[in-house]
Amino acid sequence: xxxxxxxxxxxxxxxxxxxxxxxxxxxxxxxxxxxxxxxxxxxxxxxxxxxxxxxxxxxxxxxxxxxxxxxxxxxxxxxxxxxxxxxxxxxxxxxxxxxxxxxxxxxxxxxxxxxxxxxxxxxxxxxxxxxxxxxxxxxxxxxxxxxxxxxxxxxxxxxxxxxxxxxxxxxxxxxxxxxxxxxxxxxxxxxxxxxxxxxxxxxxxxxxxxxxxxxxxxxxxxxxxxxxxxxxxxxxxxxxxxxxxxxxxxxxxxxxxxxxxxxxxxxxxxxxxxxxxxxxxxxxxxxxxxxxxxxxxxxxxxxxxxxxxxxxxxxxxxxxxxxxxxxxxxxxxxxxxxxxxxxxxxxxxxxxxxxxxxxxxxxxxxxxxxxxxxxxxxxxxxxxxxxxxxxxxxxxxxxxxxxxxxxxxxxxxxxxxxxxxxxxxxxxxxxxxxxxxxxxxxxxxxxxxxxxxxxxxxxxxxxxxxxxxxxxxxxxxxxxxxxxxxxxxxxxxxxxxxxxxxxxxxxxxxxxxxxxxxxxxxxxxxxxxxxxxxxxxxxxxxxxxxxxxxxxxxxxxxxxxxxxxxxxxxxxxxxxxxxxxxxxxxxxxxxxxxxxxxxxxxxxxxxxxxxxxxxxxxxxxxxxxxxxxxxxxxxx
Amino acid sequence: xxxxxxxxxxxxxxxxxxxxxxxxxxxxxxxxxxxxxxxxxxxxxxxxxxxxxxxxxxxxxxxxxxxxxxxxxxxxxxxxxxxxxxxxxxxxxxxxxxxxxxxxxxx
Numbered sequence: 001x002x003x004x005x006x007x008x009x010x011x012x013x014x015x016x017x018x019x020x021x022x023x024x025x026x027x028x029x030x031x032x033x034x035x036x037x038x039x040x041x042x043x044x045x046x047x048x049x050x051x052x053x054x055x056x057x058x059x060x061x062x063x064x065x066x067x068x069x070x071x072x073x074x075x076x077x078x079x080x081x082x083x084x085x086x087x088x089x090x091x092x093x094x095x096x097x098x099x100x101x102x103x104x105x106x107x108x109x110x111x112x113x114x115x116x117x118x119x120x121x122x123x124x125x126x127x128x129x130x131x132x133x134x135x136x137x138x139x140x141x142x143x144x145x146x147x148x149x150x151x152x153x154x155x156x157x158x159x160x161x162x163x164x165x166x167x168x169x170x171x172x173x174x175x176x177x178x179x180x181x182x183x184x185x186x187x188x189x190x191x192x193x194x195x196x197x198x199x200x201x202x203x204x205x206x207x208x209x210x211x212x213x214x215x216x217x218x219x220x221x222x223x224x225x226x227x228x229x230x231x232x233x234x235x236x237x238x239x240x241x242x243x244x245x246x247x248x249x250x251x252x253x254x255x256x257x258x259x260x261x262x263x264x265x266x267x268x269x270x271x272x273x274x275x276x277x278x279x280x281x282x283x284x285x286x287x288x289x290x291x292x293x294x295x296x297x298x299x300x301x302x303x304x305x306x307x308x309x310x311x312x313x314x315x316x317x318x319x320x321x322x323x324x325x326x327x328x329x330x331x332x333x334x335x336x337x338x339x340x341x342x343x344x345x346x347x348x349x350x351x352x353x354x355x356x357x358x359x360x361x362x363x364x365x366x367x368x369x370x371x372x373x374x375x376x377x378x379x380x381x382x383x384x385x386x387x388x389x390x391x392x393x394x395x396x397x398x399x400x401x402x403x404x405x406x407x408x409x410x411x412x413x414x415x416x417x418x419x420x421x422x423x424x425x426x427x428x429x430x431x432x433x434x435x436x437x438x439x440x441x442x443x444x445x446x447x448x449x450x451x452x453x454x455x456x457x458x459x460x461x462x463x464x465x466x467x468x469x470x471x472x473x474x475x476x477x478x479x480x481x482x483x484x485x486x487x488x489x490x491x492x493x494x495x496x497x498x499x500x501x502x503x504x505x506x507x508x509x510x511x512x513x514x515x516x517x518x519x520x521x522x523x524x525x526x527x528x529x530x531x532x533x534x535x536x537x538x539x540x541x542x543x544x545x546x547x548x549x550x551x552x553x554x555x556x557x558x559x560x561x562x563x564x565x566x567x568x569x570x571x572x573x574x575x576x577x578x579x580x581x582x583x584x585x586x587x588x589x590x591x592x593x594x595x596x597x598x599x600x601x602x603x604x605x606x607x608x609x610x611x612x613x614x615x616x617x618x619x620x621x622x623x624x625x626x627x628x629x630x631x632x633x634x635x636x
Numbered sequence: 637x638x639x640x641x642x643x644x645x646x647x648x649x650x651x652x653x654x655x656x657x658x659x660x661x662x663x664x665x666x667x668x669x670x671x672x673x674x675x676x677x678x679x680x681x682x683x684x685x686x687x688x689x690x691x692x693x694x695x696x697x698x699x700x701x702x703x704x705x706x707x708x709x710x711x712x713x714x715x716x717x718x719x720x721x722x723x724x725x726x727x728x729x730x731x732x733x734x735x736x737x738x739x740x741x742x743x
Contacts (some may be wrong), residue, residue: 002718003723006662037681038723040655047720145720558732627700 001148006038016166019151021181021384022142023189023376026131026155028087028238030343031055032370033138033153034377035146036386038233041193043375044145044371046137052369053141056084057133059120067137076270079262080107081120085240086134088212089116089127090172091164100236101244105262117597128168133174139178152179156372156382158213159185159231160446162400163457163487163504170486181383187217188228189375193366196221200337203229205324207362208372209317210342212238212323216320218328218335230327232320237275239344242310246272249309250287254297264291271297279303280346283498307349314353321357338362343369398423402479402487405442405451407432407543408536414479417447424480431475432544434551435467439475443489443504449529462491462500470548505519531585538588542580545592546573549599552606558604574597639664639708640699645715649696656680661697664711665704671690674707676726695707 005407023041025032030052043051050069058071061079066074080267088100094110097103107119117124135155142150156185157169166183173180187206196204201221208215215233247268251259259265271289278285279301289296325332338358344350345368355362366374386402398421403413406429415425431439439462446454465473474494481487550573559564576591641649653659665677681699684690689705691698698710712727 003718003721004676004678005723006649007677009663009679009682038652040652045720141720147721382733 005128008039019384019386020142020146020148021151021377021380021386022138022153023378023380024135024138024153024155024178025186025189025373025376026087026172027055027210028085028156028213029055029240030369031134031138032373033142034370034373034542035142036377036381037146041374041381043373044141044573045212046141047144053134053137054084055087055131057086057125057130058082059122059125059131061121065133066073067134068131071236075266076263079105079266083118083120083125083130085212086127086130087237090131091162091166091168092116092127096448105265111470114408128172129175131169135173135176135178139176150178151252151384152181152380154182154184154189154376154383155180156184156186156189156376158208158235159187159215159228160213160233160235162455166486168594181380181580184376184379185216185217185228185343186372187231187233187339189372189379190339191221191375192378193371193375194339194363196337203328203330203334205335205338205358206341207317207321207338208233208341209344209350210238211240211344212236214238214317214320216317216324218324218330229322229330232323234316234320237316239273240528241313242276242344242371243269243272245309245313246276246306249305250275250289250297250299250301253299254295256295260291260295264295267291268297275301276306276347279306280348303348306347310347310349315348318357320352323353330525335360336367339371339597340364340368341371378389396480400445400455401447402443402445402457402481403454404429404477405444406540408453408540408552410533410536410540411444411446411449411451411454412479415481423482424478426476426478429475429477430471431465431468431473432470433547434469436470436473437465437467438463439465439491441477441489441491441500441502443502444486448525449533453525453529457487458489458502458504460489460500462498464496464498465493466496470544509608535583535585535588538585538592539580542576542588542592545595546576546580549573549595549602552602556606556609557602560609561602565602569595569599569602639691639698639705639711639713641696641698641713642715645713646693646696648715648724653680653696658682660684661699662713663699664708664713665701666707677704678724 020045021033022033025034030045031050032356034041045051046053046068048069054072055070056071056075058078059064060078065071071082072084075084083106085102088102089097094116097108097110097116109117109119109124115126115128117126117214118130139150139153153173155169155173157166163168170180188227190206190208191204196219200394202207204221205570206215206219207215208217213233214229214237218229219229220227220229237341250272251268259268263532268289272289275285275287284300284302286298286300290296290298322546335358338354339350340354340362345364351362351364398415398419401412401413401417402415406412412427414427415423431440441460441462442451442456443458444451444454445457448454462475465475476492476494477494478490479487480489487504488501489504490499492499549569553566553569561569572591572595576588576595579588579591649662653661659680660680661681663677663679663681666674667677681697684697684699685701687697687702689702693699698713707730708728710729714725716722716725716729
């Protein structure tokens with residue numbers, strides 16, 4: 001007998017035609033899978049009747065990887081083979097591992113391969129493989145519950161995930177045999193779960209404090225369309241940090257310098273977490289962890305104690321809140337609603353602080369742990385084609401500007417941050433030297449003015465450019481970001497049609513640190529950057545002038561100039577070259593002006609000569625055509 | 637004859653409708669597709685059409701069009717769980733045989 005689900009009126013599907021799709025919230029601490037069943041989205045329970053599956057995987061030689069609660073139970077007895085918080089290392093390099101607290105808890109292989117890997121009894125496991133094992137478990141739960149194969153899943157990622165982290169998430173899904181319908185930003189999913197697409201127009205803030213990451217996003221709803229106005233956050237702040245801080249407090253109180261081993265440290269962390277959870281609903285509680293005569297951690301802890309411990313951490317979430325308001329040009333009073341997402345928003349102090357900051361009560365109607373998965377499920381149901389007349393359209397933004405390196409190590413931003421995706425933007429570049437036949441393209445991500453301060457994403461070359469004078473070639477560089485936030489860049493030389501392109505599958509090891517730090521740095525160094533940029537631009541301009549005049553001199557300097565005149569110009573070039581070696585922008589500018597003034601006679605004589613040559617023996621009509629076509633090329 | 641519903645099925649339909657926020661009950665129908673000829677249609681009902689037969693189970697209405705009723709008369713709706721999966725079962729006395737999965741059937 002078949003178990004049938006109830007459909008919306010007119011939307012019943014033929015047998016075996018239902019397209020099963022799920023939404024997956026792949027979290028740092030917990031993961032969830034949800035689906036639309038009988039008209040409403042709900043989180044699916046696993047065989048233990050649990051709907052949150054801890055994002056923990058235990059590896060051992062004699063059984064398949066354990067995922068979830070059964071893995072968590074192994075944490076105390078077998079810490080090195082029980083991997084948690086792997087999401088923090090998605091798309092990260094060896095440097096990031098060393099900076100992370102995970103480095104103190106696990107053994108890593110940072111040498112073999114390009115991605116850092118956890119050392120386990122069954123060999124090296126990258127964060128991608130660990131995530132794939134979690135996803136496999138979610139997939140199995142979903143397929144058993146829904147009774148069929150999945151056509152795909154919408155997987156949520158923090159709005160702040162960069163290209164490398166998004167790609168790593170897609171790789172993990174592929175490894176677990178899940179077709180990704182779309183990666184969706186977590187705040188956007190939360191907005192969908194609240195059904196805000198059918199609500200009135202306005203701006204909503206999504207405050208998401210999960211186990212390991214913090215995100216604040218401003219979403220604008222207009223005629224049923226979501227647009228992410230701005231996002232900010234901290235990729236290394238969450239409930240785990242509260243647990244660590246509370247554990248440290250309890251340990252210090254017991255007069256202990258440190259815990260004797262990993263296993264006891266984990267027991268303490270577990271105690272800290274349960275204390276935190278209890279204090280969400282009561283004023284004080286007692287705790288006890290009695291490991292031996294020396295290690296006896298016990299006492300009483302009150303809400304006031306916990307508030308004092310976590311308040312400094314929480315204050316770190318308010319700066320990003322201010323930033324998104326600034327980025328979007330929105331006043332606090334324009335924010336219509338504040339949605340709380342993530343288990344850590346159950347902590348009463350979090351609600352109070354956020355509500356005070358935005359000066360309004362915060363929304364907590366939907367379980368903050370489930371809200372993202374539910375939104376993803378709703379979106380998955382639409383994308384799988386189970387809803388015909390749905391006009392839900394989601395727009396996400398890119399978290400950091402994308403650009404190209406130009407001469408002088410400067411960044412030309414092609415797509416500014418917070419641009420909605422999918423997006424394609426083209427810009428024309430040209431050659432810098434006469435006879436240049438190749439161009440190196442360096443794709444970077446970040447807010448700073450100089451390439452050295454941004455994150456390098458990819459390098460590629462455009463070859464076989466026809467040899468022309470500097471500035472004559474027209475090379476169109478196209479940046480495309482798809483709906484998942486993945487970037488492809490192509491360069492096309494318009495005359496010959498030569499094309500080079502690259503899909504940015506960013507190398508995992510390249511991260512230059514945290515995105516938030518990058519954003520902060522761009523604020524702090526704003527004026528310094530402007531000066532650096534101005535200097536670099538002067539230098540590029542200076543070299544261009546030297547290049548142009550030198551090549552002209554070489555071509556016909558002796559025809560148009562006397563020996564003395566030539567010597568004067570050579571001397572001015574020398575002076576400019578000297579100034580280019582120093583870092584004084586004004587001096588370079590003066591030297592350029594002197595050189596241009598000094599060579600003006602030469603330039604004029606050359607112009608006259610070439611005009612004469614051009615006009616000799618030409619019909620007026622033909623001449624006009626030449627002029628028109630050169631005008632046209634200047635415009636583009 | 638009539639179409640009936642077990643208490644368990646009624647409880648679940650009631651909670652589905654509550655979650656959905658509107659609806660008067662279920663609409664059942666039969667259409668000719670599927671691997672064995674006919675298939676059940678199971679939808680939320682928002683209204684009753686002129687020629688519909690309506691069977692009430694307390695506050696839940698089961699709405700069936702006259703054409704489908706021929707194939708469905710005597711059916712009892714039940715709710716069941718198999719492992720992690722749960723859903724509505726049609727116990728239809730008119731059915732001669734059905735496809736392996738039970739989603740479509742022959743009379």
